[in-house]
Amino acid sequence: MKRRLLALVFLAPISAALAQQPTFTPAEIRKIVGHGPWPPPATLDAGNRVSGKPDAIALGEILFFSTKLSGNGQLACATCHVPELGWSDGKKTPNGLSAVDRNTPGLLNIRLNRWFGWDGGSDSLMGSVIRPWLDTREMGVSPVHVAKALREDAALACRYRKIFGPLESDDAVVMANAAKAIAAFQETLATSRTPFDDFRDALAVGRADPSYPEAAKRGLKIFVGKGDCQLCHFGPAFTNGEFHDTGISQFIAPGKIDNGRFGGIKFLRESQFNRLGRFNDDATGANAVATRHVETTHRNWGEFKVPTLRNLEATVPYMHNGSLASLHDVVKHYSEVSPDRVHSDGEALIRPLRLSAQESDDLVAFLRTLSVAADNRPFQKRHDSRTCE
Ligand code: HEC
Ligand code: HEC
Structure with missing residues (x-):
């Protein structure tokens, strides 16, 4: 009698925990499996002829962290898109040359987007590089400024020429090409597999994943x-x-x-x-x-x-x-x-x-x-x- 009571005392919390364990219906499993697999296959951007090219990715990385392409010479893309913060900035809304009224999005997995910006104001990664350049509240530069900065820096000009050929006299073309290099760099920013992905893959083949938290x-x-x-x-x-x-x-x-x-x-x-x-x-x-x-x-x-x-x-x-x-x-x-x-x-x-x-x-x-x-x-x-x- 005493033993049975003891067993009941010990089993009670376990059965309570078991009762909370969710099971998934076939329809739910289909939806969950739809959130994978991760990572998705790599693809190139047909609109950007330097997408995936190592030289362009290198120039893009340099330009992303450079303050030369801003109106006051002090702002880089990385000022607001900080790598340790998922390439966002931890602020409600940022200050560029003046106050910006939207929150800075993170940039990991950005290549998977179809529209860019909270309002979809750009339809390509290239466009979403040019937008903060031209926005007088963000970086406030013109095509003339961007092209001049590239022409006057021997190392940047050399890298540019290796990718795109001579620095054209059309400043808008130079700016668009520089933006394509930054776009190619941003395409490389991606997140790794998460505990959810392991759980999802196990579920897809009918296996359990005991390491995935019950609360999750x-x-x-x-x-x-x-x-x-x-x-x-x-x-x-x-x-x-x-x-x-x-x-x-x-x-x-x-x-x-x-x-x-x-x-x-x-x-x-x-x-x-x-x-x-x-x-x-x-x-x-x-x-x-x-x-x-x-x-x-x-x-x-x-x-x-x-x-x-x-x-x-x-x-x-x-x-x-x-x-x-x-x-x-x-x-x-x-x-x-x-x-x-x-x-x-x-x-x-x-x-x-x-x-x-x-x-x-x-x-x-x-x-x-x-x-x-x-x-x-x-x-x-x-x-x-x-x-x-
Ligand atoms: C002053 C801070 C600031 C700077 C500098 C800045 N950004 Fe942003 N970025 C933002 C904000 C805020 C948004 C959201 C804009 C919107 O939706 O209107 C954004 C949006 C974006 C997006 C679209 C993200 C998405 O989820 O759709 C990309 C890509 C991007 N920025 C890249 C860049 C690059 C490249 C540079 C440098 C050329 C740059 N940003 C400079 C603050 C900044
Ligand atoms: C009708 C479409 C829709 C549904 C349903 C929806 N969301 Fe959202 N979610 C959005 C949109 C749009 C935003 C951005 C809204 C804005 O900024 O004004 C957002 C933003 C978010 C964010 C903020 C992400 C960030 O980076 O700022 C989180 C977290 C989120 N949703 C979680 C959820 C959860 C959890 C649910 C279910 C309870 C849910 N959403 C249901 C459309 C939706």
């Missing part, structure tokens, strides 16, 4: 289940690459609004550096189809790009305006969001989830399994800006 499994079940997060945070990079309104405030200041995707489409269509323009190296034009067809509609107001959920640990704070300071705050937002704040026509994808404290913790625990600390080590520069190898 419960959070994952919410992610693909009642949270329906994967509607937008879809596929291996956890983004459908498109734009939605999640009820985050559009106000930058009283009376001043960020119109999001609406303004992004206008900016993209007016830019001479979009894929419809002369700097696109894809002679077939196949990569410009989406740009040709994109048009503003009323629902684009207040829509922002669905960000990746990989490496979130390093890219705090969150959302286009950096308004949410932690993953718990993001989950609280989705838990409590008022449907009245979401104004996309007929898009009822966002509704308050009303999660319990335990469910919120579990969802955060899952999101944390999409990061590994090793991805945020200091970056070892591989090339010397003073030489021309």
Whole structure:
């Protein structure tokens, strides 16, 4: 009798833990498996003829860390895109030459994007390099400035010539080529495999992965289940690459609004550096189809790009305006969001989830399994800006 009681005392906590262990339905397993495999296959950018070329990647690395290509000679891409912070800056919103009103996104896995910027104002990595150069709040330089900086630096000019031939007299061409080199460098920035990827691969072949935390499994079940997060945070990079309104405030200041995707489409269509323009190296034009067809509609107001959920640990704070300071705050937002704040026509994808404290913790625990600390080590520069190898 006594022994039986003892056994009951010991077994009770174990059976309670077992009861909490989530099992996944075949439909849930299909969704989870859809978030892999990782890494995705390497591809080249047809619009950038130096995509994947080692010389261009080297020049791109040097230019990314150079302050020469900024209006005041003090700003580099790396000022805001800091390697140890997932190539973001840890700030709500950054200061370039003056205040910028959007949060700095991380750049790991950036090659998988189809549109760039929170508003999709660029349709290529090249375009998203040129945008901060020309933006007077960010780096504030002109094609003339960029071309002059390259012509006047013997090592940079030598590296440029090896890749692109003589430094053309057309400054816009020189600027676009420099941007293509930086784009080639950024294509190399990628995250490694995470605990989630091991769990996902095991699940795909019906194996268990005992090392994957129970709380993360419960959070994952919410992610693909009642949270329906994967509607937008879809596929291996956890983004459908498109734009939605999640009820985050559009106000930058009283009376001043960020119109999001609406303004992004206008900016993209007016830019001479979009894929419809002369700097696109894809002679077939196949990569410009989406740009040709994109048009503003009323629902684009207040829509922002669905960000990746990989490496979130390093890219705090969150959302286009950096308004949410932690993953718990993001989950609280989705838990409590008022449907009245979401104004996309007929898009009822966002509704308050009303999660319990335990469910919120579990969802955060899952999101944390999409990061590994090793991805945020200091970056070892591989090339010397003073030489021309
Ligand atoms: C003053 C800080 C600052 C500097 C300097 C800066 N960026 Fe950014 N970067 C940002 C911000 C803020 C955004 C988001 C802009 C937006 O959505 O309107 C961004 C967006 C991007 C994106 C798109 C990311 C995405 O997820 O779509 C890329 C790529 C990028 N920057 C690369 C660069 C490169 C390359 C340079 C140097 C030529 C550079 N940035 C300089 C702050 C900066
Ligand atoms: C309707 C599409 C949609 C759904 C559903 C959705 N998201 Fe998002 N998510 C977005 C968009 C769009 C943003 C950026 C919004 C902004 O900045 O204004 C975002 C931002 C985020 C961010 C911040 C990432 C960063 O780098 O700033 C996290 C974390 C996140 N979502 C997690 C979730 C979770 C967890 C769920 C499910 C509970 C979810 N999302 C459901 C579209 C969606």
